[in-house]
Amino acid sequence: xxxxxxxxxxxxxxxxxxxxxxxxxxxxxxxxxxxxxxxxxxxxxxxxxxxxxxxxxxxxxxxxxxxxxxxxxxxxxxxxxxxxxxxxxxxxxxxxxxxxxxxxxxxxxxxxxxxxxxxxxxxxxxxxxxxxxxxxxxxxxxxxxxxxxxxxxxxxxxxxxxxxxxxxxxxxxxxxxxxxxxxxxxxxxxxxxxxxxxxxxxxxxxxxxxxxxxxxxxxxxxxxxxxxxxxxxxxxxxxxxxxxxxxxxxxxxxxxxxxxxxxxxxxxxxxxxxxxxxxxxxxxxxxxxxxxxxxxxxxxxxxxxxxxxxxxxxxxxxxxxxxxxxxxxxxxxxxxxxxxxxxxxxxxxxxxxxxxxxxxxxxxxxxxxxxxxxxxxxxxxxxxxxxxxxxxxxxxxxxxxxxxxxxxxxxxxx
Amino acid sequence: xxxxxxxxxxxxxxxxxxxxxxxxxxxxxxxxxxxxxxxxxxxxxxxxxxxxxxxxxxxxxxxxxxxxxxxxxxxxxxxxxxxxxxxxxxxxxxxxxxxxxxxxxxxxxxxxxxxxxxxxxxxxxxxxxxxxxxxxxxxxxxxxxxxxxxxxxxxxxxxxxxxxxxxxxxxxxxxxxxxxxxxxxxxxxxxxxxxxxxxxxxx
Numbered sequence: 001x002x003x004x005x006x007x008x009x010x011x012x013x014x015x016x017x018x019x020x021x022x023x024x025x026x027x028x029x030x031x032x033x034x035x036x037x038x039x040x041x042x043x044x045x046x047x048x049x050x051x052x053x054x055x056x057x058x059x060x061x062x063x064x065x066x067x068x069x070x071x072x073x074x075x076x077x078x079x080x081x082x083x084x085x086x087x088x089x090x091x092x093x094x095x096x097x098x099x100x101x102x103x104x105x106x107x108x109x110x111x112x113x114x115x116x117x118x119x120x121x122x123x124x125x126x127x128x129x130x131x132x133x134x135x136x137x138x139x140x141x142x143x144x145x146x147x148x149x150x151x152x153x154x155x156x157x158x159x160x161x162x163x164x165x166x167x168x169x170x171x172x173x174x175x176x177x178x179x180x181x182x183x184x185x186x187x188x189x190x191x192x193x194x195x196x197x198x199x200x201x202x203x204x205x206x207x208x209x210x211x212x213x214x215x216x217x218x219x220x221x222x223x224x225x226x227x228x229x230x231x232x233x234x235x236x237x238x239x240x241x242x243x244x245x246x247x248x249x250x251x252x253x254x255x256x257x258x259x260x261x262x263x264x265x266x267x268x269x270x271x272x273x274x275x276x277x278x279x280x281x282x283x284x285x286x287x288x289x290x291x292x293x294x295x296x297x298x299x300x301x302x303x304x305x306x307x308x309x310x311x312x313x314x315x316x317x318x319x320x321x322x323x324x325x326x327x328x329x330x331x332x333x334x335x336x337x338x339x340x341x342x343x344x345x346x347x348x349x350x351x352x353x354x355x356x357x358x359x360x361x362x363x364x365x366x367x368x369x370x371x372x373x374x375x376x377x378x379x380x381x382x383x384x385x386x387x388x389x390x391x392x393x394x395x396x397x398x399x400x401x402x403x404x405x406x407x408x409x410x411x412x413x414x
Numbered sequence: 415x416x417x418x419x420x421x422x423x424x425x426x427x428x429x430x431x432x433x434x435x436x437x438x439x440x441x442x443x444x445x446x447x448x449x450x451x452x453x454x455x456x457x458x459x460x461x462x463x464x465x466x467x468x469x470x471x472x473x474x475x476x477x478x479x480x481x482x483x484x485x486x487x488x489x490x491x492x493x494x495x496x497x498x499x500x501x502x503x504x505x506x507x508x509x510x511x512x513x514x515x516x517x518x519x520x521x522x523x524x525x526x527x528x529x530x531x532x533x534x535x536x537x538x539x540x541x542x543x544x545x546x547x548x549x550x551x552x553x554x555x556x557x558x559x560x561x562x563x564x565x566x567x568x569x570x571x572x573x574x575x576x577x578x579x580x581x582x583x584x585x586x587x588x589x590x591x592x593x594x595x596x597x598x599x600x601x602x603x604x605x606x607x608x609x610x611x612x613x614x615x616x617x
Binding site: 035036037042050051052055056059106107108127128130177179180181202203 | 492547548563592596597601
């Protein structure tokens with residue numbers, strides 16, 4: 001523990017340069033703030049007036065407070081704490097040298113988790129950023145997306161204690177600067193392009209699909225932008241099917257339209273359907289017309305989801321599994337972390353589910369990691385946020401509220 | 415008749431006495447937890463701006479007394495990390511350890527909030543009430559706007575501070591907090607914000 005603390009404080013000192021850089025004044029890009037066209041009518045939702053977003057502890061709990069004993073998995077699977085002490089850590093990407101980089105939201109840090117002979121050290125390589133949730137790694141460089149700011153840390157694995165000043169690509173990417181629903185998810189696709197989330201800057205409102213509410217892709221340097229899928233409220237996780245190479249993404253349903261939905265979506269961008277429209281703000285889930293933004297034929301021309309992911313579940317990270325450790329039945333299925341509801345009286349989610357793609361392009365959802373939600377007490381112990389496959393085939397699951405990752409391994413019969 | 419009112423009066427006196435005992439018990443329970451000598455010094459520094467009893471006597475400086483412990487902790491971490499840069503605070507928070515922040519938050523959360531600064535204008539309070547109801551302030555800030563966990567107390571907070579804070583939220587100039595607050599007041603007018611502050615302070 002003290003070794004970790006020492007490394008953390010070293011990280012603080014090392015991150016000062018990056019911090020100063022992160023706080024440079026933003027470039028003017030239109031009016032700040034939220035959409036003034038939000039049509040939310042919470043009073044008409046019939047939902048309790050006591051629903052509010054949950055807190056995320058900015059100080060990570062000690063290992064003995066991490067609810068490992070609550071986690072339940074199918075037979076043959078085991079969970080253990082892989083790393084801890086990274087308060088608010090969410091997104092994960094593993095570099096070839098073995099460093100796991102981790103993005104966060106409100107706490108504004110980017111962590112590096114380094115394996116030292118079976119023990120993990122946590123370093124802070126950047127801090128003071130605004131929701132640096134978007135991280136990706138390629139050719140020795142770490143990409144960090146902090147709302148509209150884009151930084152590239154070159155040769156980072158060799159310089160974890162002195163990351164130096166990153167190359168700034170903000171101008172090239174030219175992303176909207178509004179914070180709401182703009183904590184990025186980013187990933188390089190099989191085509192080598194950088195795919196970037198841009199959410200709607202409201203709960204429910206009209207949006208200009210040329211600017212937000214979509215997934216776009218770029219060349220790594222920020223040139224060649226094009227929109228890949230539109231009508232998306234807020235996706236914070238996507239991945240490509242290992243065989244079809246099609247893009248699958250989660251999308252979070254709107255709030256204040258009742259406890260039962262509209263459900264979150266798992267969507268597929270079929271090869272011949274790139275650029276398609278997925279319904280926001282008019283049409284939700286599997287064909288529910290919006291109650292506040294009304295148009296005739298609200299679902300006409302809308303690509304329906306491959307699966308529903310539950311009411312207010314907050315489905316975030318998704319990764320298709322290609323490892324050899326888990327039984328063959330898990331090959332090419334997607335693991336999806338459901339962060340858990342806030343806008344629902346009876347809490348929902350706080351788990352990891354499996355999505356099994358079907359021949360018709362849909363997917364079947366099954367439970368996988370459970371136990372972090374106490375249904376009887378209507379309380380939660382942790383919030384799974386992202387999933388990542390390790391080289392040995394184990395699955396890492398990040399838990400934002402516990403500042404920890406769990407390593408899920410399989411040792412049962414195959 | 416006289417007899418009856420006399421009876422009521424004595425009941426009233428008894429009630430008042432009971433309340434007094436209860437409130438002094440409550441006051442006892444509110445005694446802040448002990449802090450180290452180093453933190454005691456730091457707390458004195460905090461109090462030069464945030465008020466000797468944690469209720470600020472300075473314009474646009476927020477009162478900390480009675481804020482939810484978790485709210486104070488969260489904001490101090492965010493200020494230390496530079497996520498929420500506050501020029502006036504930078505020097506005081508940069509060296510705080512997690513443990514210091516936990517102790518400071520526990521201390522100020524236990525102080526008793528008293529409204530300071532401008533007094534609520536009854537006309538603005540009346541104007542703010544329906545706005546607050548429409549924006550569902552109580553949903554996050556609690557039934558009496560007393561603050562809940564990471565969400566601040568508004569009841570008894572300085573009006574001038576709240577107006578400045580809401581203007582910052584509306585312009586996305588208050589990083590670190592959940593964007594729900596920016597969302598809630600995105601379409602509120604400046605007049606609405608002023609009325610909201612008067613209403614909230616008066617709760």
